[in-house]
């Protein structure tokens with residue numbers, strides 16, 4: 001494989017307000033809400049590391065400083081617990097910090113996921129990259145992480161890849177929904193995609209979840225993408241332009257995904273990880 005096509009960077013859009021979790025998210029970024037003792041964003045960063053990425057590019061916004069502090073050394077705290085029985089509690093986070101670098105940019109206005117990803121161009125540059133939406137928490141107890149599975153698909157097809165799962169028809173209006181032609185088990189070449197369609201307009205029940213691999217031409221497409229659903233610049237609309245050229249693969253991953261952007265999904269994830277660690 002050409003060295004330049006290796007995926008080295010993972011982009012985390014993390015500027016959203018998290019209004020569904022108020023009052024918890026009044027002063028705390030929603031990405032920092034913990035499932036058990038670990039913030040959502042750290043699960044995402046660990047998934048990116050497991051998929052071989054060493055640069056975490058985080059698109060933040062006002063009120064998100066806790067994210068930068070989290071992925072840094074806390075001298076006072078570390079000094080306080082050094083040599084005590086509590087030292088191990090920080091070890092996992094320190095391991096993460098040592099395995100990768102973090103860079104940040106701010107999205108000043110909330111104009112949609114497509115706009116957030118475009119804001120990250122300055123951190124990503126001209127190379128293919130991954131995107132993780134930290135409130136979609138994924139786990140594959142049996143093997144490779146969802147992002148690692150997607151890297152293998154990218155290496156084969158060398159185009160954008162979106163992770164999809166089947167959802168009940170009545171839920172299509174919560175997701176980007178794809179349609180296309182099955183070319184292998186669990187692999188569809190996408191020829192249509194619609195952002196949050198009503199069930200009667202949905203082209204299928206295959207919903208995009210918060211994991212993407214994008215080729216860098218997406219940035220130029222996003223610059224031309226007009227506001228779509230909800231008046232926001234949608235990554236789904238930009239991806240449709242690539243899909244029309246046969247350059248988007250939808251991948252039905254192995255593993256579980258929790259919608260931690262909703263209270264129900266958050267509680268489900270908490271129970272799942274609690275039972276897993278017992």
Ligand code: G1P
Pocket residue numbers: 113133136174175176177195196207208209210234235236261
């Ligand atoms: C975003 C995307 C949507 C995708 C979803 C996955 O929506 O716009 O296409 O299906 O993430 O979580 P959001 O959940 O930010 O409204």
